[in-house]
Amino acid sequence: MAQHTPPLLLMLLLCTLSASTSFQPALVLDMAKILLENYCFPENLVGMQEAIQQAINSGEILQISDKKTLASVLTVGVQGALNDPRLTVSYEPNFVPVMPPMLPSLPKEQLIRLVRNSIKMDILEDNVGYLRIDRIIGEETAAKLGSLLRDNIWDKVAHTSSLIFDLRYSTAGELSGVPFIISFFSDPEPLIHIDTVYDRPSNKTRELWTMPIMEERYGKKKDIIILTSKRTVGAAEAVAYTLKNLKRAITVGERSAGGSVKVQKIRIAKSEFYITVPVARSVSPITGQSWEVSGVSPTVNTIAKDAIAKAKSLLAIRRAIPNVVQSISDIIGRLYAFTDRVPALLQRLQSTDLFSVVSEEDLAVRLNQDLQIVSEDPRLIIRFIQDNTAIEEEDPDLYKVPDDPRLLQDYIDKVFKVEILTENTGYLRFDKFVESSAVAKLEELMAKKVWEPLKDTDNLIIDLRHNTGGSSTSLALILSYLQDTSQKHHFFTLYDRIQNTTTEHDSLPKITGPTYGSKRGVYVLTSYYTASVGEEFAYLMQSLHRGTVIGEITSGTLMHSKTFQIEGTDIAITVPFINFIDNNGEFWLGGGVVPEAIVLAEEAVDHVHEIAKFHKGLRSLIEGAGQLLEKHYAIHEVALQASKVLLGKWADGLYRSVVDFESLASQLTADLQETSGDHRLHVFHCDVEPESLHEVPKIPTAEEVGYIIDALFKIELLPDNVGYLRFDMMADIEVVRAIGPQLLKLVWSKIVNTDALIIDMRYNSGGYSTAIPLLCTYFFDAEPLIHLYTVFDRTTATMTEVMTFPNVRGQRYGSSKDLFILTSHMTGSAAEVFTRAMKDLNRATVVGEPTIGGSLSSGTYQIGDSVLYASIPNQVVLSAITGKVWSFSGVEPHVFAQANEALPVAQRIIAARLL
Numbered sequence: 032m033a034q035h036t037p038p039l040l041l042m043l044l045l046c047t048l049s050a051s052t053s054f055q056p057a058l059v060l061d062m063a064k065i066l067l068e069n070y071c072f073p074e075n076l077v078g079m080q081e082a083i084q085q086a087i088n089s090g091e092i093l094q095i096s097d098k099k100t101l102a103s104v105l106t107v108g109v110q111g112a113l114n115d116p117r118l119t120v121s122y123e124p125n126f127v128p129v130m131p132p133m134l135p136s137l138p139k140e141q142l143i144r145l146v147r148n149s150i151k152m153d154i155l156e157d158n159v160g161y162l163r164i165d166r167i168i169g170e171e172t173a174a175k176l177g178s179l180l181r182d183n184i185w186d187k188v189a190h191t192s193s194l195i196f197d198l199r200y201s202t203a204g205e206l207s208g209v210p211f212i213i214s215f216f217s218d219p220e221p222l223i224h225i226d227t228v229y230d231r232p233s234n235k236t237r238e239l240w241t242m243p244i245m246e247e248r249y250g251k252k253k254d255i256i257i258l259t260s261k262r263t264v265g266a267a268e269a270v271a272y273t274l275k276n277l278k279r280a281i282t283v284g285e286r287s288a289g290g291s292v293k294v295q296k297i298r299i300a301k302s303e304f305y306i307t308v309p310v311a312r313s314v315s316p317i318t319g320q321s322w323e324v325s326g327v328s329p330t331v332n333t334i335a336k337d338a339i340a341k342a343k344s345l346l347a348i349r350r351a352i353p354n355v356v357q358s359i360s361d362i363i364g365r366l367y368a369f370t371d372r373v374p375a376l377l378q379r380l381q382s383t384d385l386f387s388v389v390s391e392e393d394l395a396v397r398l399n400q401d402l403q404i405v406s407e408d409p410r411l412i413i414r415f416i417q418d419n420t421a422i423e424e425e426d427p428d429l430y431k432v433p434d435d436p437r438l439l440q441d442y443i444d445k446v447f448k449v450e451i452l453t454e455n456t457g458y459l460r461f462d463k464f465v466e467s468s469a470v471a472k473l474e475e476l477m478a479k480k481v482w483e484p485l486k487d488t489d490n491l492i493i494d495l496r497h498n499t500g501g502s503s504t505s506l507a508l509i510l511s512y513l514q515d516t517s518q519k520h521h522f523f524t525l526y527d528r529i530q531n532t533t534t535e536h537d538s539l540p541k542i543t544g545p546t547y548g549s550k551r552g553v554y555v556l557t558s559y560y561t562a563s564v565g566e567e568f569a570y571l572m573q574s575l576h577r578g579t580v581i582g583e584i585t586s587g588t589l590m591h592s593k594t595f596q597i598e599g600t601d602i603a604i605t606v607p608f609i610n611f612i613d614n615n616g617e618f619w620l621g622g623g624v625v626p627e628a629i630v631l632a633e634e635a636v637d638h639v640h641e642i643a644k645f646h647k648g649l650r651s652l653i654e655g656a657g658q659l660l661e662k663h664y665a666i667h668e669v670a671l672q673a674s675k676v677l678l679g680k681w682a683d684g685l686y687r688s689v690v691d692f693e694s695l696a697s698q699l700t701a702d703l704q705e706t707s708g709d710h711r712l713h714v715f716h717c718d719v720e721p722e723s724l725h726e727v728p729k730i731p732t733a734e735e736v737g738y739i740i741d742a743l744f745k746i747e748l749l750p751d752n753v754g755y756l757r758f759d760m761m762a763d764i765e766v767v768r769a770i771g772p773q774l775l776k777l778v779w780s781k782i783v784n785t786d787a788l789i790i791d792m793r794y795n796s797g798g799y800s801t802a803i804p805l806l807c808t809y810f811f812d813a814e815p816l817i818h819l820y821t822v823f824d825r826t827t828a829t830m831t832e833v834m835t836f837p838n839v840r841g842q843r844y845g846s847s848k849d850l851f852i853l854t855s856h857m858t859g860s861a862a863e864v865f866t867r868a869m870k871d872l873n874r875a876t877v878v879g880e881p882t883i884g885g886s887l888s889s890g891t892y893q894i895g896d897s898v899l900y901a902s903i904p905n906q907v908v909l910s911a912i913t914g915k916v917w918s919f920s921g922v923e924p925h926v927f928a929q930a931n932e933a934l935p936v937a938q939r940i941i942a943a944r945l946l
Contacts, residue, residue: 061300062105062120069297071231071312075113098122102304109306116324117291117309124303128296142176152184159346160191161339167204167266173211181246185215189247193350195342199260199284199335201267206239206292206313209269214241216249216279225273228292230311254349255280256342259327260335264290269313272322275330276315278386282329283345284338289326331389345389351600352394356380358597359398359413359604366593368528368610372406379405391415395602409622410592410607417601443476448494449484454640457488464501464509464564474508478544482512486545490552490643493568496582496632500563503591503611506571507536513577514538515549523571524612525591549684552646553578554639557624558632562588567611569624574613576684579642580626582635587623628690642690649689653681655895656699656714663890664712665825665907666916673706692716692898699899711886713902714894721891721900729766736770737777744778749789753941754782755934757791761798761861764805775841779809783842787849787941793879793930797860800887806865808835810874812846819868821909822887832911849944850875851937854922855930859885864908867922871912876940877924879933884921 067076095101105120149166162184173180188194206228213225226239249255257271257280268287274280293311298304313321333341360377367373383401388394392415399413446465450458459481465473485491507522514520520538527534547553555569555578566585572578591609596602611619630638657674664670680686680702689695699714731739743762747755756778767774782788804819811817817835824831844850852866852875863882869875886904893900907916928936 058299058302058304059105061302062109062304062306065297065299065306066109066118066308069231069295069308069310070113070118071229071292071309072113072115073231098304105304115309117294117307119307120299121296121305121307122303123305126303126305142172143179146172146176146180150180150184152187154187154191155195155343157346157350158190158192159343160188160194161197162188162194163197163200164267165200165202167201167206167208167212167270169205170207170211172205173208177245185246188215189249191253193254193256193346194249195256195258195339195346196280197258197339198263198267198271199258199338200262202262202264204266206266206269209266209273210239210242211244212270213273213277214244214248215246216251216255216274217241217277218251219243219248223277224316225277226269227314227316228311229314230293232310251279254346256345257282258335258338258342259284259287259329260338261285261288262335263327264288265292268322268327271327272315273317275327276317278384281331281345281387281389282327283331283342284329284333285335286328287322287326289322289324291323330387348391348394349388352385352388355394355597355600355602356383356385356398362595362604362606363411366528366606366608367411368526368591368607369406369408370528372408375405376402391601408607408620410605410620412605414603414605415601416596416603439473440476443473443480447477447481449481451484451488452492452636454643455487455489456639456643457485457491458494458636459485459491460494460497462497463499464503464505464568466502466504474543482544482547485547488551490554490639491547492554492556492636492639493578494556495561495565495569496556496558496635498561498565498568500565500588503564503567506564506568508539508542509568510571510575510577511539511542512546513549513553514546516540516542516546520575521614522575523567523614526610526612528608528610549577552643552687554643555580556632556635556639557582557585557626558635559583559586561585561624566621566624567619569626570619571613573624573627573688574615574617576687579628579646579687579690580624581628581638581642581690582626582630583632584626584629585624587621627688627694645691646687646689649686649695650678650681652695652894652897652899653677653686653699655897656703656899656901659892659894659901660703660712660903663825663892663903663905664707665823665886665904666707667825669707669709673703676706677702696899699901709904710884711889711902711904715900715902716898717900718898720893730769731766736773739766739770740774740777744774745791746778746781748781748785749938751942751945752786753938754785754788755791756782756788757794759794759796761795761800761865762802763799764801767802767805771840779841783844785848787851787944788844789851789853789934789937789941790875791853791934792858792862792866793853793855793933794857795859795862796857796883797862797885800861800864803861803865803868804833804835805839807868808839808843810844810846810850810869811835812843813837817872818911819872820864820911821914823907823909824888825905826890846874849941851941852877853930853933853937854879854882854924855933856880856883857930858882858922860887863922867908867917868911870922870925871910876926876937877922878926878937878940879924879928880930881923882921 067073070076095104099122102120102122106118109118109120110116145166146168149164149168151163153161155161168180210225213223217223223241224238225241227236228239229236255274257274259271259282263271264287268290271280271282271287275282291309292313293309294307295310296305296307299306309323313323315321331341331345360380363376364373367376379401380398383398385394385397388397395413395415402411402413403409446461446463448460452458503525510522522536522538524536525534526532553572555572557569557580561569562585566588569580569585573580591611592605592607594603594605597604613619628638628642657677660670660674661667677699686698689698693716696714696716700712703712703714704710743758743760745757749755807819816837819833819835822831822833850869852869854866854877858866859882863885864887866877866882870877886906887908888906889902889904891900891902909916926936926940
């Protein structure tokens with residue numbers, strides 16, 4: 032409604048009229064005057080009258096002879112221009128205004144009859160109140176009939192358990208009656224600002240608030256369902272809109288009519304034309320919008336005649352909510368395995384806003400969302416059971432084994448499948464895990480059937496692609512066969528909330544038959560069907576670093592949970608009553624196991640052979656990486672330690688998760704950086720030999736010099752005679768010398784005489800370090816020479832002290848004027864060395880972010896004859912002041928600032944120093 036549309040659109044429309052006629056243009060001006068004085072959105076009319084007059088004077092308005100056609104055309108024009116369908120122009124030569132009598136002026140007996148015909152009250156089953164109001168009674172009338180309304184309507188409503196408030200037939204009423212109704216359904220305190228009404232003719236704004244009332248209030252706790260229809264209009268819309276947006280009522284039915292606070296039909300001058308104008312407007316302080324024109328949209332859409340039935344079913348659902356919440360709270364309180372999270376969950380359940388819940392499915396979704404937020408446990412689930420889906424509990428008898436020896440032998444032959452594949456690879460498939468007590472009976476037969484044939488294989492495939500679970504009590508036995516018996520291993524811990532017991536599952540001290548040990552490769556195959564205990568086994572093989580999982584992501588079937596259907600509803604809750612804690616003390620919350628090699632389940636066996644072959648050469652690659660580090664890395668003692676750690680991790684099985692060169696490069700990089708603390712160490716995969724990072728620099732021709740200076744350097748003279756110099760790459764000293772004369776003329780001469788200088792290194796990621804001493808020299812005096820920093824080169828085993836130069840071309844900036852260097856997280860390598868040297872020597876103030884910590888020089892070395900390459904920093908920079916290596920950590924600024932704020936911060940510091 033408040034959309035601004037240029038009034039000239041009205042003129043453009045009028046310009047399309049037929050030219051065969053006569054009517055007075057004054058009619059349009061008079062209509063505009065009425066709108067200016069009465070239309071409730073005066074801000075949309077700015078300039079309209081002037082635009083009309085201008086169009087008339089210019090002859091743009093053509094004339095229409097038929098007055099009804101003219102009225103229709105004016106209606107279309109004014110509605111289109113102001114985007115308000117309530118504005119209408121009519122030609123009514125016989126119109127006689129009819130003023131309905133004001134209700135308060137009617138005799139009391141007539142008022143009583145009117146109220147009895149307009150308001151109906153009934154008590155339905157389950158103490159559900161039914162209140163139908165066809166006319167909103169205004170404040171004065173309500174005061175006149177106070178005791179009648181109180182005794183016959185409001186007191187009866189107040190004692191119902193819930194209410195159906197029927198406004199489907201409410202087509203009249205007064206806005207002054209709205210505050211009482213809202214107050215009746217609210218608490219006494221605090222008072223609520225419910226509406227703001229602006230009246231254009233009086234140019235006054237009136238606020239509507241809840242109010243103190245004599246009647247017993249309905250309050251905020253009991254459910255209210257408001258019924259609406261296409262006929263609901265005016266004050267009834269204000270009631271429905273306000274209670275809905277206060278989250279006090281749910282609306283059911285059809286979108287309301289979209290009426291107005293107040294509309295007047297006004298005669299245009301002394302003509303027989305009339306214009307209908309909304310003269311007042313409502314703006315809700317709750318939403319900042321209004322129900323006018325657009326109407327009130329229902330929470331639950333249904334045709335008007337079905338609204339009562341829908342409301343009754345909705346109230347039945349809402350009556351069940353407290354019992355549902357209490358039942359869920361009781362189940363969580365009794366069974367949920369994370370006992371420390373229970374109080375927060377119960378508190379959240381009690382405080383959850385369920386006002387807008389309109390179905391069991393809606394309730395289940397809302398409660399589940401809240402529980403997930405608090406618990407962060409995907410196993411704890413509330414869901415709506417569709418199509419009466421039965422809740423199935425797993426039958427533990429499925430995993431028991433027969434006692435009869437012959438049946439037992441048949442059982443083993445059926446459950447376990449053992450083969451020897453090509454390349455001496457063992458293959459073991461079993462599709463369920465049996466109970467540990469049963470396993471005890473099976474051990475001797477299993478040793479003969481399973482472990483004896485597999486004991487001499489080079490690698491082992493354990494196929495769980497069809498394993499849908501079983502009993503987790505047998506996990507420890509199977510895992511024990513895959514470890515060395517010389518030492519005890521902790522596998523996992525189970526906490527059972529129902530039994531209130533904590534059980535640690537370790538390797539068994541004694542097992543029947545040969546063990547497979549911990550050195551040979553084990554490859555676990557999974558599929559989308561791998562579930563429950565099958566997933567736990569795959570997860571533990573990863574967690575224990577004992578095997579490589581290949582195949583598809585597992586099903587994510589939740590284990591150790593119980594599912595309960597809430598009585599009388601189609602809502603169910605699944606509660607984990609057992610917590611599974613792995614060997615690292617981490618809780619496993621299900622969600623599926625992600626294989627190291629994700630491939631189609633049917634292709635998993637073929638990939639095992641490829642990965643097993645890759646694993647055979649893994650040790651030599653890891654050793655090769657360590658040897659390169661020891662030979663080239665700038666800090667030898669760190670290199671020795673890192674090399675040792677790499678081999679230790681390989682021996683402990685931490686590289687079983689590596690399945691190709693890409694994942695090996697990633698793992699080596701992570702381990703090297705973690706061990707050394709140096710993020711510059713990097714291993715990467717490359718099918719072709721990488722080019723050298725530092726080729727011999729090309730000396731530019733005379734024609735190229737100008738382009739290079741324009742591309743590399745940006746200068747500016749800032750206020751207060753402050754120079755600004757930005758360059759984003761450190762050039763080689765030979766290049767600098769080649770472009771020196773023009774560099775002095777085009778760049779340096781324009782900033783050398785400034786009172787202070789800002790050097791912007793925020794976008795300089797490095798380059799050549801050879802020109803650093805030359806650059807530094809310009810900011811010191813000729814004598815004495817200054818020790819800037821020391822470089823240790825591992826390749827040549829030399830230590831070089833870098834000094835300022837005794838002579839340079841052109842004028843020096845000197846050592847007394849203020850110098851500021853701007854940095855960011857991108858500032859690296861040679862740019863960092865320049866910045867750090869100037870900082871250490873107290874020659875510059877550094878403003879910005881800590882730098883990246885790059886290296887002056889890194890060599891790239893091939894690991895063996897593979898496609899892996901290691902980038903190894905072979906130089907370190909030592910401070911001239913402290914003698915310590917700093918290049919790992921980068922440069923810390925004197926003044927911390929976001930990179931995009933560094934320049935204004937430096938300018939403020941300079942301005943403060945000048946003051």
